[in-house]
Amino acid sequence: MSHDVTPSPCTRCGACCASFRVSFYWADAASHGLAEDCYEALTPVMACMKGTYSKAPRCTALSGQIGQQVACTVYEHRPGPCRELQAGDDKCRLARQRHGLPPLLPASSKLVPHEPRQSHP
Ligand code: SF4
Numbered sequence: 474m475s476h477d478v479t480p481s482p483c484t485r486c487g488a489c490c491a492s493f494r495v496s497f498y499w500a501d502a503a504s505h506g507l508a509e510d511c512y513e514a515l516t517p518v519m520a521c522m523k524g525t526y527s528k529a530p531r532c533t534a535l536s537g538q539i540g541q542q543v544a545c546t547v548y549e550h551r552p553g554p555c556r557e558l559q560a561g562d563d564k565c566r567l568a569r570q571r572h573g574l575p576p577l578l579p580a581s582s583k584l585v586p587h588e589p590r591q592s593h594p
């Protein structure tokens with residue numbers, strides 16, 4: 474059996490963690506075991522990752538330097554929107570553009586639909 478050990482482009486990016494408000498139904502946090510100090514209330518039923526409800530969003534759970542080396546420090550517990558975003562999709566392209574990064578090549582975006590962050594160090 475062969476194993477693809479190609480590094481994910483996401484470990485050298487992180488742009489989508491610093492481009493959008495990451496909001497979700499409040500119960501999503503508990504269902505994924507996300508610690509309460511990682512998110513804040515938006516409405517009585519909606520919450521968002523701390524740091525993302527800002528004109529210059531950056532999730533406080535992201536460590537590292539955008540476009541260099543990054544890691545999601547709560548990867549196993551990240552909320553739904555972080556699981557849904559796929560490397561190479563429209564939000565990815567927009568986020569990378571905002572941070573002056575080129576779009577992913579088709580070959581690299583096929584690597585791992587969002588598994589990338591799993592290997593964020
Ligand atoms: S999904 Fe796209 S924008 Fe997000 S970290 Fe990966 S390559 Fe960067």
Ligand code: SF4
Nearest residue numbers: 490532534535545555
């Ligand atoms: S929880 Fe992790 S994957 Fe989601 S925005 Fe924050 S750093 Fe990015």
